[in-house]
Amino acid sequence: MRRTLTNAQKVEIVAELTTNHFGDLRRLERMIRRASDAGADFIKVQRRSVEDFYTDTQLAAPYESPFGTTFRDYRSALELHEDGFALLDRVCDEEGIPWFASALDSQSVQYFAQRGHSLVKLPSTVSHHSDLIEAAARSGLDVVLSTGMVSEEYVDLLLRKFEAAGRIYLLQCISAYPAPVDACNIAVVRSYSERSRVDPRIIPGYSSHDDGSFVSTLAVAAGARMLEKHVKLGSTSWAHFDEVALDLETGAFHDYVRDVRYAELATGSGRKEVEAAEHHKYPWRVREVAQ
Template sequence: MVFVTAEIGINHNGSVDIAKKLIEMAKNAKCDAVKFQKRTVEKVYSKEVLDAPRESPWGTTTREQKMGLEFGKDEYDQIDDYCKKIGIDWFVSCWDIDSQLFIRKYNCKYNKVASPMLTNIELLKIIAEEKKHTFIGTGMSTIDEIRDAVKIFQDASCPFELMHSNSTYPTKLEETNIKCIETLRNEFKCDVGYSGHESVSYLVCVCAAVLGATSIERHITLDRSMYGSDQAASLEFAGLDRMVRNVKEIETILGDGVKRVWDSEVPIKKKLRGI
């Protein structure tokens, strides 16, 4: 069965109340897990970037915007409690070592390597040493870069699966190129999922499931018109609900490939063929 993750990321806009509503939305749509993002802002971004002007609900600089979107211990404690209360797994893509070490205290079942972090060798080693099932994003990466990352997880005997992705938000349909799911599976002999960043459509995710994607990750939002760079590439509840239902029907629809006469066909066969 395809594992479906609802990517909340930073679409909570710094609000635990919004985060809880998104978690509940994912649970109601029968997603398997929700995912957040964690950054130590001063380590991930340079001073020049953080000092740059940027209008946001939190101020006029990029630093204020990034800090306004970042959750700390109090918020993650509440997220952990709420996910346990309603019965859904949660995990995080960490963008630096400090964030990864911070998240360890919650003992999440899964890890995620965000596509931008694929070449951060030291971070990958810290993640791999946990030996938790890890989803590895491959957006904006070459086969050689992916190979280097895969070796780290293989050497650490850490279970993983790759996730085909395009890191443009939103992704153009002609650039989704989901045949890469087969390419990655053949090249690395591992499970391969799909992390989608298209706009309102979820068709690509369904097609990915048909191609054998073992996991699907999709950004979610309460309202695509909300503030935030990821909102436009996210699904609201109606779209998420349909996507999960369709994706999880794929295995049933594909069947086992064995040609047979079904019991339901027998009376039809007798009626129309007389045998």
């Protein structure tokens, strides 16, 4: 008899597109549909004001890409605008998969709140941007907090800031690309899971920057209920996060989802009980134990 997962055991898998759509709406649509077909539960993108987020020096720095020779050329080309978010609305509705976004500045938090979104992410990149954190806390939106480059004490501070949030997805994260296995510290996911028993608004999870699915399956066993994995459409050497992203064209993300679903089944509920599979060889003994 195949085990049926409860909602409490279900792991929500986020296909993290970042800006790997390169501002190309046809590419964006292909990525959404392939990620959905692979079994993702959420699509995620990013939004920021390029001119405000980066310094003039950073934007003027040399950067070779198909869009020009400076970092400004590159970053400006990657940003989605209202037509891109409208496409996300339409295609995700057709696929039956929700989407949300990382907001990297206060303007973006306000933008998604005004659009009627219920969930926003604050990535590790902005975990110390106090103005953004305050804006997100005031917005009333549920929040995904990625906790790369922060201490446990700072996690406590973030949770206090978001006392009004209905849901707080608290993701262990190592901000290295790729993250070495010996740095992933998946036991932190277990500590976040323990926090969730005290505060049911907390949903523990893991934002994966390591290779493949192995560490993510360990995170499931440690109590993760959200996993975030970078995806791409083919390899592009000049793109951010290319090395850690799973290719939607090769089936690598499909394999990742499969491995996570197996990990869900193998982890189970945590309640010790007689399993149907144990009835195979000595059914009389199992009946005696069950009684």
